[in-house]
Amino acid sequence: MALNTESVVADFNLLTGLSKSKESTKRNLSRMKGMFHDDLSFDELVNSESDPLVYEFYELDIPQTAGDILFGTSIVYPGKVGGEYFMTKGHFHTILETGEVYYCLSGDGYMLMENPEGDWKIEKFEPGQAVYVPPRYAHRSINIGEQPLVTFFAFRADAGHDYGTIETKGYRKLVIEKDGKPEVIDNPKWK
Ligand SMILES: O=P(O)(O)OC[C@H]1O[C@](O)(CO)[C@@H](O)[C@@H]1O
Numbered sequence: 001m002a003l004n005t006e007s008v009v010a011d012f013n014l015l016t017g018l019s020k021s022k023e024s025t026k027r028n029l030s031r032m033k034g035m036f037h038d039d040l041s042f043d044e045l046v047n048s049e050s051d052p053l054v055y056e057f058y059e060l061d062i063p064q065t066a067g068d069i070l071f072g073t074s075i076v077y078p079g080k081v082g083g084e085y086f087m088t089k090g091h092f093h094t095i096l097e098t099g100e101v102y103y104c105l106s107g108d109g110y111m112l113m114e115n116p117e118g119d120w121k122i123e124k125f126e127p128g129q130a131v132y133v134p135p136r137y138a139h140r141s142i143n144i145g146e147q148p149l150v151t152f153f154a155f156r157a158d159a160g161h162d163y164g165t166i167e168t169k170g171y172r173k174l175v176i177e178k179d180g181k182p183e184v185i186d187n188p189k190w191k
């Protein structure tokens, strides 16, 4: 197989995570129907606040072949839906045996992980902290702060994304604000 020979350069602002030269993929709240536990608050926010931007990320133009590495930044904005913090959809990789590394550039949050066997883990994101997501674990970034949560990620380029499992089953756990602090609770909607 012919290997990729193209080098890639990208600029990512340390505070905002944004690039001046690349186009991001944006996920507004309406793209996350059913993912937050409180459907009523979800509908209200989508309709009343003109569908806020929950997160955006960069998918660079790197071949998705074995031996290549996909990398970019992911930016989760501050906000809540019925007490549940703004977060990414979360996904397994199609090649389930894929690890991924995230390095927090700015903001305050968590990486929530779970595997098909039902084990789950949560790790703190704060600037300078790297989190390793082990193979077989779905992963979701959660912003518990007042500023954007900015992380840099890298994983094998041929891993693919499996969104269907999370979209149909949900996550076992969710993170909500209680008495001004984040708390991990069982997801009442988990199937
Ligand atoms: O795939 P989600 O959960 O929508 O979140 C997107 C993030 O995950 C990644 O796929 C990396 O795992 C990035 O492309 C992006 O930062």
Ligand SMILES: [Fe+2]
Pocket (backbone or CB within 6 Å): 091, 092, 093, 100, 139, 155
């Ligand atoms: Fe991933």
